Amino acid sequence: MADASDIITFIGVPLAVLGVLPIFYTFINSFFTLRNVRQALRRCGLDATTRGSFMAGVIEVSLPRYSVTPLDREEDEYWRQGTIQSTLKGGSWTTFNWNRLITGHAMQRIQYSSDLKLPQAEVDLDELFEYLLDRGAVPDARGIHMLRVSGLWTPTGTSLMLSPDSSQAALRVSTTDDSDGILSLALQWKSDWTKRNSSSLPPGWIRLDLQTPSPSREDKSLSQVDRENGLDSKKPVDTNGDGTKMFRLEKAKRSHDGLPAYVPSPTSLRFQLAGLSSPPYVHIISPFYEFSHSPVSLAPASLPNPMHQSTHWLAPLALTLALSYESPTTFLTLPSSLQALAVASSIPCGVLVLLHLLSHNDAPEWETPVPLPETHAFHERFMAQTRAMNREKFMPEAERQAAQRLRQQEEVAAMNTRVTRELRERREREDKREQEAISSQRLDVGIVRVAALAYLMEAGQMDPRLNFNEKDEQGKTAHQAALGRLIMAMYNSSAGIADKPQGWALDVCSMLDRWQGWTERGGMNKDDLRAVLDDKAAFCWAAVAVGLVSTVHEKEKAEGGSLLGDVRECLRVWKKVRLG
Numbered sequence: 325m326a327d328a329s330d331i332i333t334f335i336g337v338p339l340a341v342l343g344v345l346p347i348f349y350t351f352i353n354s355f356f357t358l359r360n361v362r363q364a365l366r367r368c369g370l371d372a373t374t375r376g377s378f379m380a381g382v383i384e385v386s387l388p389r390y391s392v393t394p395l396d397r398e399e400d401e402y403w404r405q406g407t408i409q410s411t412l413k414g415g416s417w418t419t420f421n422w423n424r425l426i427t428g429h430a431m432q433r434i435q436y437s438s439d440l441k442l443p444q445a446e447v448d449l450d451e452l453f454e455y456l457l458d459r460g461a462v463p464d465a466r467g468i469h470m471l472r473v474s475g476l477w478t479p480t481g482t483s484l485m486l487s488p489d490s491s492q493a494a495l496r497v498s499t500t501d502d503s504d505g506i507l508s509l510a511l512q513w514k515s516d517w518t519k520r521n522s523s524s525l526p527p528g529w530i531r532l533d534l535q536t537p538s539p540s541r542e543d544k545s546l547s548q549v550d551r552e553n554g555l556d557s558k559k560p561v562d563t564n565g566d567g568t569k570m571f572r573l574e575k576a577k578r579s580h581d582g583l584p585a586y587v588p589s590p591t592s593l594r595f596q597l598a599g600l601s602s603p604p605y606v607h608i609i610s611p612f613y614e615f616s617h618s619p620v621s622l623a624p625a626s627l628p629n630p631m632h633q634s635t636h637w638l639a640p641l642a643l644t645l646a647l648s649y650e651s652p653t654t655f656l657t658l659p660s661s662l663q664a665l666a667v668a669s670s671i672p673c674g675v676l677v678l679l680h681l682l683s684h685n686d687a688p689e690w691e692t693p694v695p696l697p698e699t700h701a702f703h704e705r706f707m708a709q710t711r712a713m714n715r716e717k718f719m720p721e722a723e724r725q726a727a728q729r730l731r732q733q734e735e736v737a738a739m740n741t742r743v744t745r746e747l748r749e750r751r752e753r754e755d756k757r758e759q760e761a762i763s764s765q766r767l768d769v770g771i772v773r774v775a776a777l778a779y780l781m782e783a784g785q786m787d788p789r790l791n792f793n794e795k796d797e798q799g800k801t802a803h804q805a806a807l808g809r810l811i812m813a814m815y816n817s818s819a820g821i822a823d824k825p826q827g828w829a830l831d832v833c834s835m836l837d838r839w840q841g842w843t844e845r846g847g848m849n850k851d852d853l854r855a856v857l858d859d860k861a862a863f864c865w866a867a868v869a870v871g872l873v874s875t876v877h878e879k880e881k882a883e884g885g886s887l888l889g890d891v892r893e894c895l896r897v898w899k900k901v902r903l904g
Contacts, residue, residue, distance in 0.1 A: 353435075372387045384432070384433055386432075389427055389430050389445075390427065392424055394420075405420070412441060413442065414444050416498075424445075444902035445902070449895055449899060450899075452509075452903070460518065468890045471497065480498060482496060483496045484509070496510055498904055506901060507901045507902065508904055509903050528656070530597060532812045590614055590615055593812065594612055594614055595610060597656060607639050608628060632817065633833050635814075645804060647880070658876060672767070674687070674757075674761025674764035675761050676767065681778075681779055681864075688765045692760065762850070769871050774871075803868055803875075810869060835856075838852055
């Protein structure tokens with residue numbers, strides 16, 4: 325028979341063992357959890373403080389909280405993926421390499437290694453947007469608008485930036501865990517998405533080629549039609565032998581040893597477009613001359629004179645050219661003055677016919693048909709003169725001479741009356757034709773641009789080998805190449821550094837001023853028409869510029885006309901965000 329001690333041995337001991345098993349399990353689980361956490365932190369390259377309460381089963385992890393900024397774009401790490409990318413929650417910011425600054429520590433108490441999260445990094449939203457643009461990301465107009473409207477209540481997963489092919493989200497709204505009421509975002513970037521490098525233009529910058537033929541004031545209005553009318557062309561001067569404009573920089577002094585150094589002839593000019601903080605004003609800053617896309621000097625080139633006539637159009641047209649490319653730009657938009665030019669069809673078809681840019685067959689009916697010559701009246705005058713001369717043959721000599729003198733006087737008087745009437749009718753017909761041309765049906769600015777560019781090619785002011793729809797070796801269309809040449813001439817003129825005065829660029833600026841004037845008035849007048857007829861080349865250059873402005877404006881409307889306003893409002897509200 326079992327006594328009390330046996331009962332304690334066979335029943336109490338197993339129960340005691342079963343009672344301490346949870347403690348053993350918690351101890352062992354905490355030990356392995358702590359080991360897994362330390363391994364995960366070591367793989368992420370994070371220096372963290374970890375403590376474990378094995379009996380309670382709680383692991384305390386003190387992780388640093390970072391404030392990050394993009395690296396210098398000249399560094400190789402700027403374009404590479406993160407050296408150590410974290411797979412932990414909240415670690416999407418480790419996708420890239422950053423300048424890190426520890427701003428504090430976050431304490432986490434976890435029981436399982438899967439609960440470990442990295443503190444979200446703090447970053448300026450404008451720097452984040454600019455960095456992703458530089459890597460080739462595309463803004464998502466719909467997502468940015470939703471962020472502006474909904475704020476912190478924006479649905480998780482809403483994309484703000486897309487991959488370069490716009491197929492996947494590169495920057496999206498994340499959960500608000502550990503964000504302290506600040507907008508929380510998450511990154512996703514694949515290495516094959518990065519197609520750009522340090523030689524690519526950063527956002528908001530534009531590059532203009534210098535080695536391009538520049539038309540001079542003597543070269544304007546030299547189409548085949550003009551040559552047939554007796555106008556001859558003059559060859560441009562100051563060329564490099566291949567028809568390209570010479571541009572030389574003076575020798576520079578080396579500051580470190582005093583030895584003279586000769587700077588090579590620059591091949592391009594690049595500058596930055598600024599104005600996001602003060603819309604709609606856009607201006608040019610930090611111009612640099614380049615040789616093979618590398619600056620030839622650490623000192624910037626001359627800035628445009630703000631009081632010069634061409635400066636008013638220089639920056640807006642440069643922004644137009646930058647927005648016409650597929651390369652990333654900052655969130656600048658066309659000024660309202662350019663948008664007014666873009667949406668208005670302000671060129672009548674009759675004006676293009678008068679300029680010989682459009683044939684009568686291709687234009688809609690716009691003028692009254694010219695009356696046919698009065699052949700019946702001419703025949704009557706001829707028959708009356710014949711009858712009078714026949715009568716004079718049978719007259720006596722004295723009477724015949726008197727009749728001849730009277731007949732000749734009457735013929736001269738009739739001829740003077742007839743010529744005066746014909747001149748008056750011709751002037752009236754020309755005035756009526758001009759008035760009909762002004763009031764004729766207005767054409768889309770795209771049609772005017774194509775006709776104007778064809779004229780410039782025919783006149784020798786553009787490379788005739790350029791195709792309207794195809795791109796050249798540098799990826800530019802004929803319209804972009806033409807606008808780039810015009811902007812370069814405006815910069816040389818406004819900065820006062822050209823080899824010779826760029827008078828034709830000033831003529832184009834004056835024509836653009838007139839274009840803006842008749843657009844605001846609602847149509848051209850006779851003074852505008854005469855100015856256009858007197859300077860056909862300036863009108864064609866202005867038409868190419870306005871045509872490209874129209875293309876960019878339509879592109880902005882298709883992508884969402886409120887994108888700029890949404891971005892500005894988001895940057896105003898969310899100056900700093902959490903990236904996790």
